[in-house]
Structures are given as C-alpha cells and as structure tokens.
Amino acid sequence: MKNSYTVALAGNPNTGKSTLFNALTGLKQHTGNWAGKTVSLAEGKVEHKGKTVRIIDLPGTYSLFSNSTDEEVARNYIVFEKPDVTLVVLDATSLERNFNLALQVLEMTTNVIICINLIDEADKQGISINEKALTRKLGVPVIKISARNKTGFTLLLDTIDRIHTGKIVCTPEIIFYDEEIERKIRQIEPLVREYLEDSISSRWVALRLLDGDDSLFQQMEKRLLVKGG
Amino acid sequence: MQNGFQQKTSVSLGNLYAYAQEISDDHMRDKIVQNLYKKSQQLCESSVIHKNKKNDKRTEKLDAIFTSPIFGFPIMIIMLGIVFYLTIAGANIPSSMLATFFGWLENHLTAFFMYMNSPDWLHGILVLGLYRGTTWVISVMLPPMAIFFPTFALLENYGYLPRVAFNMDRIFKSVGAHGKQSLTMAMGFGCNAAAMLSSRIIESPRERMLAILTNNFVPCNGRWGTLIVLASLFMAAGYTGGLKSLVTTSVIVGIVMVGVIVTFIVSWVLSKTALKGVPTHYTLELPPYRRPKFFDTVIRSSLTKSLSVLSRAIKVAAPAAILTWVIANIYVGDTSILMYIVNFLDPFGKMLGLDGFILMAFLIGLPANEIVLPILLMGYLSTGSLTEVDNLVDLKQIFVEHGWTWLTALNMMLFSLLHFPCGTTLVNIYKETKSKKWTFLAFLIPTVIAITVTFTIAQTVYFLR
Amino acid sequence: MDEAKVIKLYDAKIGSFIRITSIDLEGVMRRRLLDLGFVRGAVVEVIRRSPLGDPMAFRVSQTTIALRKEESQRIEGELV
Ligand SMILES: Nc1nc2c(ncn2[C@@H]2O[C@H](COP(=O)(O)OP(=O)(O)OP(=O)(O)O)[C@@H](O)[C@H]2O)c(=O)[nH]1
Ligand SMILES: [Mg+2]
Numbered sequence: 001m002k003n004s005y006t007v008a009l010a011g012n013p014n015t016g017k018s019t020l021f022n023a024l025t026g027l028k029q030h031t032g033n034w035a036g037k038t039v040s041l042a043e044g045k046v047e048h049k050g051k052t053v054r055i056i057d058l059p060g061t062y063s064l065f066s067n068s069t070d071e072e073v074a075r076n077y078i079v080f081e082k083p084d085v086t087l088v089v090l091d092a093t094s095l096e097r098n099f100n101l102a103l104q105v106l107e108m109t110t111n112v113i114i115c116i117n118l119i120d121e122a123d124k125q126g127i128s129i130n131e132k133a134l135t136r137k138l139g140v141p142v143i144k145i146s147a148r149n150k151t152g153f154t155l156l157l158d159t160i161d162r163i164h165t166g167k168i169v170c171t172p173e174i175i176f177y178d179e180e181i182e183r184k185i186r187q188i189e190p191l192v193r194e195y196l197e198d199s200i201s202s203r204w205v206a207l208r209l210l211d212g213d214d215s216l217f218q219q220m221e222k223r224l225l226v227k228g229g
Numbered sequence: 230m231q232n233g234f235q236q237k238t239s240v241s242l243g244n245l246y247a248y249a250q251e252i253s254d255d256h257m258r259d260k261i262v263q264n265l266y267k268k269s270q271q272l273c274e275s276s277v278i279h280k281n282k283k284n285d286k287r288t289e290k291l292d293a294i295f296t297s298p299i300f301g302f303p304i305m306i307i308m309l310g311i312v313f314y315l316t317i318a319g320a321n322i323p324s325s326m327l328a329t330f331f332g333w334l335e336n337h338l339t340a341f342f343m344y345m346n347s348p349d350w351l352h353g354i355l356v357l358g359l360y361r362g363t364t365w366v367i368s369v370m371l372p373p374m375a376i377f378f379p380t381f382a383l384l385e386n387y388g389y390l391p392r393v394a395f396n397m398d399r400i401f402k403s404v405g406a407h408g409k410q411s412l413t414m415a416m417g418f419g420c421n422a423a424a425m426l427s428s429r430i431i432e433s434p435r436e437r438m439l440a441i442l443t444n445n446f447v448p449c450n451g452r453w454g455t456l457i458v459l460a461s462l463f464m465a466a467g468y469t470g471g472l473k474s475l476v477t478t479s480v481i482v483g484i485v486m487v488g489v490i491v492t493f494i495v496s497w498v499l500s501k502t503a504l505k506g507v508p509t510h511y512t513l514e515l516p517p518y519r520r521p522k523f524f525d526t527v528i529r530s531s532l533t534k535s536l537s538v539l540s541r542a543i544k545v546a547a548p549a550a551i552l553t554w555v556i557a558n559i560y561v562g563d564t565s566i567l568m569y570i571v572n573f574l575d576p577f578g579k580m581l582g583l584d585g586f587i588l589m590a591f592l593i594g595l596p597a598n599e600i601v602l603p604i605l606l607m608g609y610l611s612t613g614s615l616t617e618v619d620n621l622v623d624l625k626q627i628f629v630e631h632g633w634t635w636l637t638a639l640n641m642m643l644f645s646l647l648h649f650p651c652g653t654t655l656v657n658i659y660k661e662t663k664s665k666k667w668t669f670l671a672f673l674i675p676t677v678i679a680i681t682v683t684f685t686i687a688q689t690v691y692f693l694r
Numbered sequence: 695m696d697e698a699k700v701i702k703l704y705d706a707k708i709g710s711f712i713r714i715t716s717i718d719l720e721g722v723m724r725r726r727l728l729d730l731g732f733v734r735g736a737v738v739e740v741i742r743r744s745p746l747g748d749p750m751a752f753r754v755s756q757t758t759i760a761l762r763k764e765e766s767q768r769i770e771g772e773l774v
Binding site for chain 3 (some may be wrong): 258259262263266269289291293294297298302308384395396398399400408432509510511512513514515516517584
C-alpha cells in the first residue's frame with residue numbers, strides 16, 4: 001500500500017468538480033456557472049488517514065468520446081493516467097444526462113465512486129434520490145454530497161480510503177447492449193484482449209473500436225509505442 | 230498492413246481498428262448511446278423521485294427577462310456598465326490612498342539614501358526606477374482589480390455568462406464565428422492570456438482560431454488602469470464626484486463596444502479570407518441560475534487575483550522600471566539612449582496622434598500591459614525636473630506639459646485597446662496553436678489595425694484643424 | 695390529433711414537446727448531440743428563442759441546450 005495515491009474528479013461540465021476540489025484541497029481553482037470553466041488539469045493534495053491523497057480536477061466532459069480539446073484533456077487523463085480512484089461527479093438535478101458519462105466510466109475502469117453533487121439544489125426542487133438502490137444497481141459506492149455546503153465529505157473521504165485499502169471492492173455492473181452489438185463485441189473482444197492484455201478493459205476498447213473513436217486510438221498508439229520502446 | 234486483419238500474430242491497433250470498422254455499421258455510436266440513455270432512464274425511474282412536477286420556475290422567469298427580445302441586449306450593456314462603474318467609483322479612493330502612502334514612503338526612502346550617503350545612481354535605480362515603477366503599478370492597478378474580479382466572479386457563478394452567449398450567438402454566426410466566443414471574450418476582461426486556454430471549449434479549429442486571434446480586442450485588466458486614468462483625466466475632466474465616475478464608465482463602455490465591433494469585423498474578414506468556412510458545431514448549455522457562495526467567491530477571486538497582480542508587478546514592472554531608468558540615464562554624447570529611441574519613434578508617433586514616448590512605452594510594455602503607463606511616466610519625468618506625482622491632477626499636468634490633448638488621450642486609449650497582445654498571451658497562443666505563422670498573425674493583425682485606426686483619426690483631426 | 699405529426703425541431707412552437715425520430719447530421723456534431731441526450735426516442739421540450747430569433751433553447755435529458763437553426767432544422771420528431 002502506497003502512502004500516496006491519486007483521485008481524479010471526472011464528470012459532466014458544470015457539476016461542481018472545481019468547487020469540490022477547492023473544498024477538499026483548500027486550493028483556489030476558479031469556478032463558474034457555465035459549461036467549460038475548467039480547461040486544463042489542476043492538482044491538489046489532502047491528507048486523510050495518514051496518507052496523502054492527490055486530487056486532480058479535470059475539465060468537464062459530456063462523454064469519453066471527446067469532441068473538443070478540453071474534453072480530450074479529461075478523456076486522456078481518465079483513460080490513460082489511471083488514477084487510483086475515479087470520482088464521477090454528477091449533478092443531482094439532471095441525473096439522466098449525467099449517468100450517461102458515469103456509465104461510460106464504469107465500463108472502462110473499476111475503482112469508481114459515483115458522487116451525486118448539488119444535493120442541496122435537489123432537495124429544494126423536491127428531488128429525492130435513493131443512493132442505496134443505486135449502489136446496488138451499479139456495483140460501486142454512490143454518495144450524496146453538496147460541495148457548496150460541504151456536506152457528505154467525511155463519508156466520501158472514508159469511502160475513497162476504503163477503496164484504496166481494498167476494504168471496498170468495486171464490481172461495476174456490466175451494461176449489456178442489444179444483441180446485434182453484443183455479437184460484434186464478442187467478435188472483437190478476444191482479439192483486443194490478446195493485444196492489450198489486462199492494461200485496460202477489453203470490452204470497453206472493443207466498443208470504442210466499433211464506434212470508431214479514432215482520436216482515442218491515435219492517443220493509444222502514441223502512448224503504447226512510448227511504453228514498448 | 231493495409232489488407233485488414235489477418236493473423237493473431239500480426240495484431241496491431243491499426244489492423245484491429247480496420248477490422249472493427251468492417252463489421253461495424255454507420256450508426257453504431259447512435260445505438261450505443263441510445264442503450265446508455267435507456268439504462269440511465271431506468272436508473273432514474275427506479276431510484277429518483279420528483280415530488281414537484283415543474284421544477285425550476287426561477288430560472289425560467291429570469292431567462293424570460295435576461296434573454297428577452299426587448300430587454301436582453303440593454304440588460305447586457307447595463308450589466309457591463311454596472312461592473313465598470315463599481316470598479317471605477319470604488320477604486321478611486323483606495324488608489325489615491327495607496328499613491329499617497331507610497332509617495333510618503335518614497336520621501337522617507339530618499340531621506341534614508343541621503344543619510345547613508347549613497348551615490349545618486351543607486352538612489353536613481355532603486356527608488357526612482359524600481360520603487361516608483363512597481364508602486365505605480367500597484368496603486369493604479371490593484372484597487373480596480375480587487376473590485377472587478379469579485380464582482381465579475383459573482384456574475385459568473387450566478388450563471389449569467391451563458392445567457393450572453395445565447396443572446397449574442399446570432400451576431401457571431403453572421404460573421405462566421407462561434408457563439409461560445411462570447412465566453413472566451415468574457416474571460417478576456419480578466420486576462421487575455423488565460424482566455425487563450427478557455428478557447429479550448431470551442432470544438433471546431435477554425436472558429437477556435439478566430440476566437441484566439443480576436444480576443445485581444447477585449448481590454449484585459451492590465452489595460453484598464455491606462456483606460457480608466459486617461460478617461461477620467463481627459464474625457465471626464467469637467468465633472469466631479471459620482472458624475473465623473475459615471476462619465477468615465479460611459480467612456481470605458483464605449484471603448485469596449487469599439488473592441489467588440491472590431492472583433493466582429495475582423496472575424497468576418499478572416500472568415501472570408503484566411504479562415505474560410507462556415508460556422509459549425511454549436512451547442513450551448515444554459516445551466517440553472519445558482520446563488521453563489523458570496524464570501525467564498527469574493528475572497529477567492531479578489532485574493533488570488535490580487536496576489537497574482539502583486540507578483541506580476543514585481544516580476545515584470547521591476548526590471549522594466551530599472552531598464553527605463555538606466556536607458557534614461559546613460560548618455561551617448563549629450564543625449565540619453567532613451568531620448569535616441571524616443572526621437573527615432575517620435576515622427577511616426579506624431580502621425581498616429583501619439584508621440585515617441587508613448588510608442589516606446591508600448592514597446593517596453595510588451596511583456597505586460599500593466600507597465601505601459603508607469604513606463605510612459607518615467608520617460609516623461611526623466612526629461613523634466615523630477616516632480617512628485619501624488620495625485621491625478623499632477624499627472625494631467627505632466628501629460629499636458631508634453632503636448633497632450635484629448636486626441637492624444639483618445640488615440641492612446643484606442644492604441645491600447647487594439648495593439649498587439651502582451652508577451653504572455655503570445656506565448657499561450659503559440660502553445661495552443663503550435664504554429665509560428667498564426668502566432669505572428671496574432672501579433673500583426675492587431676498592430677496593423679491599431680496603427681490604421683489611430684492614423685485615420687489623427688489625420689482627420691489634423692485636417693479639420 | 696391522434697396521427698403523430700413529424701416536424702423539424704426548428705419549426706416547433708415554444709412550449710411544445712417533441713419525440714425525436716431522426717437526426718440528419720454527421721460527425722462531431724452528431725456525436726455531441728447524442729451525448730447531450732438528443733437520441734432517437736428522447737422527448738424534447740421547446741423552451742425559447744434567443745432575442746434575434748436564433749439559436750433556440752431546448753430542454754432535453756433534464757438540461758437546457760441551445761442549438762442553432764442549422765442543427766435544429768436537421769432534427770425531426772413527432773409532437774407529443
Ligand atoms: N447549490 C450548489 N451549487 C454548487 C454546488 N457545487 C457547485 N455549485 C455551483 O455550480 C457551479 C459550477 O461549479 P464548478 O465547480 O465551476 O463546476 P465544474 O464541474 O468544475 O465545471 P467545469 O469546470 O466547467 O467542468 C458554480 O456556480 C458553483 O457555485 C453545490 O453543491 N450546491
Ligand atoms: Mg471546473
């Protein structure tokens with residue numbers, strides 16, 4: 001067990017990632033109520049249970065299939081830098097759209113916490129969320145917080161720690177697609193596994209091969225070449 | 230490599246990709262995302278309960294006002310005006326207090342140097358160069374920033390900016406640019422160099438380049454000191470008190486409008502020439518209005534920005550001030566180096582309604598716009614007797630003694646608005662575009678425009694006289 | 695009124711709800727729209743037009759998104 005580990009803050013734009021980052025690290029990342037305020041990585045530290053947790057604030061992204069430079073920064077970090085824990089920050093008032101990204105992250109990597117932020121707003125609007133049910137359905141911890149009012153932080157930090165120490169084992173629910181897509185996944189996935197071994201979820205790579213995310217593969221090629229020689 | 234996928238042993242990413250594309254079909258991505266959304270909906274249906282039918286009434290009501298066909302645009306201008314008014318009116322007193330304090334301290338420093346019997350040149354470099362230049366930047370620039378940044382941050386965290394982008398998009402579209410350019414322009418008020426990074430939110434490279442090349446026409450905080458001082462000295466000279474701030478504000482808003490119009494024109498010309506193409510990919514999210522955490526936002530934005538200004542003042546203003554003092558005091562024959570430069574630039578400056586000192590100040594001020602005005606003053610002061618500059622009236626006296634009229638002030642403001650981006654911005658442009666050509670154009674285009682505009686105005690005025 | 699009428703998002707009246715049937719766009723824009731929730735079968739509410747008539751704001755998957763005429767003319771759906 002290392003004495004320091006990395007936690008990345010991923011999520012849709014404008015869900016309060018930088019606000020959470022500031023609250024946790026005490027750093028002064030700029031925030032703004034518009035999609036696209038953060039466009040590059042920021043790093044901060046927080047001490048918890050005698051360990052140093054490196055927190056990375058990422059630009060917001062609508063999907064792992066990036067369409068602009070700021071999204072690519074986020075995508076590259078989540079996919080290639082492999083943080084020890086990925087925190088997906090969701091906006092409690094628009095969960096439907098936010099789950100789209102969360103599900104994509106769950107397909108790609110295991111150590112994920114779903115962090116439902118802006119819970120104060122949700123309360124005001126009469127939205128109630130059953131996080132226990134979601135935890136069961138998704139196979140990873142789901143935690144409600146308000147980054148603005150600093151509620152839910154203790155549970156969040158403890159959960160991060162317990163994932164890191166292996167006390168909580170994440171088993172993300174596999175998302176099954178239509179039979180047509182599943183058949184194609186079955187054709188490709190074994191080949192992917194042979195090529196990439198275990199470094200990255202083969203099912204996820206198979207899906208990206210099918211939907212043709214060429215910018216992702218350019219990155220992959222670049223990084224794998226570096227690794228190989 | 231080209232014959233698609235064949236053998237396991239020769240598996241490469243390229244082969245895999247080609248093979249996958251073969252068995253995939255056109256709208257695979259649609260199907261995948263549809264599946265994901267279906268799953269999201271299931272999750273929401275089973276675990277989320279909406280107690281109210283219609284949720285966010287407040288946002289709807291506010292949007293009806295802020296994006297109204299009648300009030301939308303006037304409100305935008307009024308908002309801009311309010312932010313500037315607060316900044317100008319509020320900064321007045323702290324600025325003069327700082328100036329008085331630094332002036333008082335300077336006297337003591339000078340006394341100390343005399344007491345120590347230190348040589349004139351040492352006192353010159355340290356006090357008249359370094360100390361004066363740096364404290365000038367602090368007293369003129371710091372108070373407006375300490376007010377502007379928090380005010381703007383509150384507006385930003387409330388959620389007003391996307392509405393501006395929504396209202397303005399049609400105009401940006403008609404000049405071939407991206408609606409999110411309003412967002413990068415809004416960032417430009419803070420700092421053009423930072424706005425270069427925020428242009429990343431624009432998906433299409435062509436429109437992103439437009440946003441990068443024109444961002445400079447939004448005056449950054451480093452230029453406001455210059456704009457505010459000149460506007461209040463020369464344009465609002467006949468007024469006093471609150472009215473004076475109001476007139477100054479109107480002048481600044483007018484200058485900003487000129488910048489916006491130039492942005493539109495340049496975007497339009499570029500879309501028809503070097504960056505030909507049609508507008509693409511536009512989606513803009515309009516988040517609900519959210520009340521910002523007042524204290525946090527104010528402290529964060531004023532403190533961090535103020536600190537960065539202070540450190541910048543020391544990093545850039547100090548060496549520039551020393552340099553200015555040195556070239557003003559090294560004589561070749563009976564003329565200082567500074568005067569050689571000034572005399573060389575003077576004829577050209579006069580053609581633009583400016584003078585050699587002003588052009589020199591802009592050149593030395595390349596690393597940061599904050600230092601242009603202090604350098605200019607040091608230049609002027611090095612020629613005459615070294616008067617104390619305790620307040621703005623003295624300042625005006627110095628300008629007038631050097632032949633300034635309202636034309637000089639106007640053209641200096643316009644030149645400041647339109648001229649080349651600062652060094653940091655240019656570096657960022659190069660980092661973002663990775664192109665020497667575009668970085669050079671980002672320097673050239675504004676410079677040519679600044680020269681053309683000031684030349685035209687000056688010649689017209691000379692002709693009419 | 696039982697017959698579902700297919701119209702373009704751009705032509706829809708403010709306040710109407712439309713279930714998306716087709717998106718006639720490709721590449722980055724198509725993908726971006728998908729990620730925002732403009733998928734086939736999704737219900738979109740038409741919220742407002744900007745002061746100069748374009749873009750228009752739509753409510754989709756619990757968020758408000760503005761689209762230009764060029765795009766909203768290429769998305770079709772039936773009134774619900
Ligand atoms: N009411 C409430 N507002 C919040 C909360 N967290 C963040 N906000 C507000 O939401 C807005 C967006 O916050 P940011 O932290 O900038 O969001 P972000 O996810 O970093 O956004 P991008 O950098 O654009 O991806 C700001 O106006 C915050 O004040 C919260 O828990 N409750
Ligand atoms: Mg952020």
